[in-house]
Amino acid sequence: MTTAQLPDDHPAQGPGGPVYLYAVTAARPGEVGAPGGHLTGVADAPVRTVTAGDVTALVSSVEPRHIEMVGQRPQEAELAWLEHVARAHNAVVESAFRETTVLPMRIATVHPSEDSVGEFLRKSAEAIHAELRRLDGLVEVGVKAYRAAPAAAGGPTTSAPESAATETPPESPGRAYLEQRRARRRARADADRDIAALVRGVRDAAAGHAVDQRAHRLQTGELAEGPGENIANDAWLVPRGAVHALHAAVTACADPAAGRHVEVTGPWAPYSFVRPVTSHGG
Amino acid sequence: MSLFGDGPGPAASGQGSSANLADILERVLDKGVVIAGDIQINLLDIELLTIKLRLLVASVDKAKEMGIDWWEHDPSLSSRARPAAGAVDGGPTTALEAENQRLREELRLLRDESRQAQLDRSPAPAETTKDDPAP
Numbered sequence: 001m002t003t004a005q006l007p008d009d010h011p012a013q014g015p016g017g018p019v020y021l022y023a024v025t026a027a028r029p030g031e032v033g034a035p036g037g038h039l040t041g042v043a044d045a046p047v048r049t050v051t052a053g054d055v056t057a058l059v060s061s062v063e064p065r066h067i068e069m070v071g072q073r074p075q076e077a078e079l080a081w082l083e084h085v086a087r088a089h090n091a092v093v094e095s096a097f098r099e100t101t102v103l104p105m106r107i108a109t110v111h112p113s114e115d116s117v118g119e120f121l122r123k124s125a126e127a128i129h130a131e132l133r134r135l136d137g138l139v140e141v142g143v144k145a146y147r148a149a150p151a152a153a154g155g156p157t158t159s160a161p162e163s164a165a166t167e168t169p170p171e172s173p174g175r176a177y178l179e180q181r182r183a184r185r186r187a188r189a190d191a192d193r194d195i196a197a198l199v200r201g202v203r204d205a206a207a208g209h210a211v212d213q214r215a216h217r218l219q220t221g222e223l224a225e226g227p228g229e230n231i232a233n234d235a236w237l238v239p240r241g242a243v244h245a246l247h248a249a250v251t252a253c254a255d256p257a258a259g260r261h262v263e264v265t266g267p268w269a270p271y272s273f274v275r276p277v278t279s280h281g282g
Numbered sequence: 283m284s285l286f287g288d289g290p291g292p293a294a295s296g297q298g299s300s301a302n303l304a305d306i307l308e309r310v311l312d313k314g315v316v317i318a319g320d321i322q323i324n325l326l327d328i329e330l331l332t333i334k335l336r337l338l339v340a341s342v343d344k345a346k347e348m349g350i351d352w353w354e355h356d357p358s359l360s361s362r363a364r365p366a367a368g369a370v371d372g373g374p375t376t377a378l379e380a381e382n383q384r385l386r387e388e389l390r391l392l393r394d395e396s397r398q399a400q401l402d403r404s405p406a407p408a409e410t411t412k413d414d415p416a417p
Binding site (some may be wrong): 024084087104105172219224235 | 314
């Protein structure tokens with residue numbers, strides 16, 4: 001993350017400059033956003049609150065030149081910067097979310113000034129309150145199911161004889177080839193059944209404790225750090241009090257020895273369940 | 283944190299800095315509140331950060347290698363997977379997706395504008411971004 005280093009000779013601007021918006025809440029300013037002022041956000045700028053009426057936003061100053069830089073750097077630097085912003089964004093949202101119900105904003109929501117944030121809060125107060133009411137007491141929990149790659153640790157199916165016997169030439173190469181193909185096909189069908197069963201099992205287990213569900217895209221590639229192939233990646237909207245029960249229910253579906261893994265993340269602020277907030281102009 | 287108490291909960295300390303980047307990205311990039319309406323679209327340069335960041339993600343090849351590729355399959359985020367404008371009615375489009383779609387269009391407009399503005403060396407008017415909020 002060295003490339004995420006941002007020029008910070010002048011870390012914070014005056015309140016007149018552009019501000020990055022992390023989350024909005026109906027809680028009092030003192031109840032969110034690290035009273036000591038030690039909570040920092042994007043580019044390590046201190047996080048502060050903007051309140052209008054009875055809604056409060058968590059914001060921090062951003063420097064215009066950081067904005068201008070985006071898209072101008074080598075890819076590695078851009079990705080490092082993106083990671084920095086994503087993590088900082090989530091860290092601020094999370095700190096507030098521990099204390100109260102918040103609406104997490106989408107990444108890189110930037111207002112030209114603090115006044116503009118205040119205007120947004122005033123014009124959107126009704127929508128914000130409605131959304132906060134809807135999500136009150138609810139958290140998002142991520143549930144990912146994995147199936148270990150068939151090659152891993154020999155696998156549960158007994159295909160050992162074939163691979164072990166490849167040393168000695170089979171009587172008929174053609175027949176051996178066909179047998180191998182058949183075995184592979186069988187194994188694949190078994191795996192598909194296994195995957196479907198695990199996904200169904202995990203979802204059934206979670207559904208009993210949740211009020212809503214969103215299926216995220218399966219995680220693949222370098223960033224997918226799971227213990228196998230990601231076969232389900234769901235977000236569940238769960239009452240705070242039911243998080244434990246959901247966790248227990250879904251992890252009970254796992255059977256690591258058989259290559260069936262379940263990972264639970266969160267609780268998160270309800271990112272996957274918030275609706276657009278419409279501000280009424282005029 | 284307090285949500286899990288002392289129990290053997292998952293990620294009991296919250297997401298923190300150790301959370302899987304993919305988990306964070308798929309939430310902060312793709313989800314979260316999108317502000318609809320006229321508030322945000324009033325200062326072109328600033329609004330551009332949002333746009334740039336999202337376009338950046340979609341344009342970085344490395345991101346794809348890393349598995350950040352979900353926009354490709356999400357009609358609301360991808361220009362490639364996106365059906366022709368106005369053709370989303372038939373699909374199972376959520377309000378958020380529709381909003382995304384609309385914002386995407388605005389982003390595209392803004393970007394073109396800014397490029398134009400940079401060429402012209404004159405401030406681009408924001409009026410074209412204030413198109414009808416109604417889908």
